[in-house]
Amino acid sequence: MKYDVFVVGGGPSGATAADDLARAGKHVALLDRAGRIKPCGGAIPPRAIADFDIPMSQIVAQITTARMISPTGRAVDIPIENGYVGMVDREDFDEFLRVRAAEAGADRLTGTFLRIERDAEGTHVVWRDKATGEERRSATKLVIGADGARSNVARAEVPGGDKIPYVIAYHEIIKAPPANDFYDPDRCDVIYDGRISSDFYGWVFPHGKHASVGMGTEINGADLKKATADLRAMSGLSDCETIRREGAPIPLRPMDRWDNGRDVVLAGDAAGVVAPSSGEGIYYAMVGGRVAATAAQAALASGKAKDLALARKLFMREHKTVFRVLRQMQDAYYKSDERRERFVSLCHDIDVQRLTFEAYMNKKLVAARPLAHVKIGIKNMLHLTGLVRPSYT
Structure with a gap:
């Protein structure tokens, strides 16, 4: 069995790429490590809902106000006119995207990426099957690396892939309290306070029955759990039940190159596409998956590896100014x-x-x-x- 494209990573970027490719009639594999949930506020704008056909069943809250809180505790409420910001829970949302890709025809594989090997017969992805613990070797024409900010695919295959700057994000999913003087289920709070994060920000984002409370920082050695505990205390959320805790790196800027000029192209966090300042990643990850799929289809059709560079060109053409x-x-x-x-x-x-x-x-x-x-x-x-x-x- 030989795949047209082997997608490493089943987050929003990888799942979107696999879904697009499967719907285009390509033989595609989607490899994901089961059980990993990325720390994320979970916000997606209306354009993401429209562009990627996100059903309302995935929207756990509709945010109509954003509150910016200063270091001195002053708050500015910003109403979201003529619409809302949708909130998703990554545990359910990512799985929905993976299932959708599989229903479109992608082969869903569960395991861990190990390496890429090449021989006279072509390119092979070597991965460890989670169920059996055995190494498997899958032949493919192209590889899409969508395996996160510390992408093993990027490190091994793409120049600069081992030098992506990032912040560490940490959050706690808690059982949401009833609306009160501190907490509004229709409002996102963004806290700009050096006591919580000296170089980024903290957040309280409603998720319907739950809420995401967390922060990010680029500073090595920062006590993320203490900062989040302080944020919960500041926000009147200390006594709320903690459902789960998650931490992960979030890249700070798009890589200068997303492909290896041969058979690999990157997408999502692996390519560094998280918006500066806001740290927004879901929409841009899905766009990254889509342009990677577009570039892969172009390279398969032409037989020219240079067409893989189309992924970055398409993304930056539309989003470079906003990122700058x-x-x-x-x-x-x-x-x-x-x-x-x-x-x-x-x-x-x-x-x-x-x-x-x-x-x-x-x-x-x-x-x-x-x-x-x-x-x-x-x-x-x-x-x-x-x-x-x-x-x-």
Whole structure:
């Protein structure tokens, strides 16, 4: 048996790639390690729901407000106009995507990727079967590496794959309390406070019956569990039952190259496609899976390995500017609590709120209000230069 494409990793990126390829009539394998759940706030914008045909049964909460909380405890509520942000639970959502890919025709395999071997007969993925513990060797024409931020496929096959910068994310899924003065089941809280994370942020995201409470940091040795315990105490959630705890690396920027020029292309976290500043990954992972599948189909049709580079080209063509702006915002405002205070104050501005969420919901920068862009640019410079004091009125 020889596969057209062997997908390593069954998260949103790998499952999307396998689903697209199977629906295109390709013989595809989807290899995943059972039981791993990635720490994730679980937010997906309306565009993801539409582009990837996500059923409402997977949406465990509909968020209508985002609350930004500053180091001094000041809060800015940002209403989400004309829509909502959908929340998913990764334990159920990822499995739904894998099942959908299998129903489309992908061969679902459970085990651990070991290595890629090549000989006169072609390319082979060597993996360990979880059920038997035996090594298996699967022949394939192409490989898609969608195995996370510390991708073994990327490390072994793609230049720069061993040097991806990342933050460590940790969260606890808790039993959600009834709505109260601290917790709103229709609101996401984003906490910019150096006591929780000195270089990223903390969050409280409702998941219907549950909630995700966590934080991220790039600092080695940070006590993630203590920071999350402090966040729970700060948010009135200390006494809530803990359902599970999860931690994992989240990449900070897209890799400069996503393929090896031969038979491997990367997707999702393995390619570094998590949005700077926000850490949003589900939508971009699924887009990464889709463009990897598109590139694989092009390479299979042409017989030219250079077509694998199409994955990165397609992704960056649409999302490069958004990623650059978000990176600039993170570099400018996440350096200190004084800067975070100014950032939350800036978020009080109605133009910032509207443009931010229009961009988030539609996944592109909004050019329809040039005057608003000018005003925001001026306010941004005033805050960064310290010429104005943070204001919440």
